Amino acid sequence: DAGVIQSPRHEVTEMGQEVTLRCKPISGHDYLFWYRQTMMRGLELLIYFNNNVPIDDSGMPEDRFSAKMPNASFSTLKIQPSEPRDSAVYFCASSSGLEQYFGPGTRLTVT
Amino acid sequence: TQLLEQSPQFLSIQEGENLTVYCNSSSVFSSLQWYRQEPGEGPVLLVTVVTGGEVKKLKRLTFQFGDARKDSSLHITAAQPGDTGLYLCAGERAGGTSYGKLTFGQGTILTVHP
Numbered sequence: 001d002a003g004v005i006q007s008p009r010h011e012v013t014e015m016g017q018e019v020t021l022r023c024k025p026i027s028g029h030d031y032l033f034w035y036r037q038t039m040m041r042g043l044e045l046l047i048y049f050n051n052n053v054p055i056d057d058s059g060m061p062e063d064r065f066s067a068k069m070p071n072a073s074f075s076t077l078k079i080q081p082s083e084p085r086d087s088a089v090y091f092c093a094s095s096s097g098l099e100q101y102f103g104p105g106t107r108l109t110v111t
Numbered sequence: 112t113q114l115l116e117q118s119p120q121f122l123s124i125q126e127g128e129n130l131t132v133y134c135n136s137s138s139v140f141s142s143l144q145w146y147r148q149e150p151g152e153g154p155v156l157l158v159t160v161v162t163g164g165e166v167k168k169l170k171r172l173t174f175q176f177g178d179a180r181k182d183s184s185l186h187i188t189a190a191q192p193g194d195t196g197l198y199l200c201a202g203e204r205a206g207g208t209s210y211g212k213l214t215f216g217q218g219t220i221l222t223v224h225p
Binding site for chain 2: 004031033042043044045048050055056091093095097098099100101102103104105
């Protein structure tokens, strides 16, 4: 069974550009989480969904960040406009209970 | 201030040594998990503990949940180079309204030298 799939694996963009990160959760999981990981701040929860509905977006840093989950098998995290301080590894995770399964992450570099 | 404080932040040891990583909080957790992350990959779940005082063993790894459910430890016996990685504790706060929401510690970077 495939795990959580994220794309792209690496993204390099210039400041001011729009960035869209994609995630396909594990089939049957009803929770989806977006995290950001940096050396300084560790792993931070940005937003999570239950049954495609956003439950808690208190970790979304600014209005420049938005996330959607149009159906049970797909979610996007969009940054518009991007800034250098957004450079980090972004992880998507899914679960059907306590245990979360992480994707391989997207390494975002904003120059 | 981190809700979950991990210590130490860095640990560099020789193969065969034993080690313990701690995860502490002033808050009560309904469950606590330990993850291991290798470079370029996402965290992978090692164990979940849900009962105060619970001890779980996974080969050379022993996990303990504190009696008051505010702290946890991970003990590795006879560490091997393959144990190298970032170890993260994560907990779901007791009494919270956001089921499934985990708070992560800052992590412990473990390096085991051959």
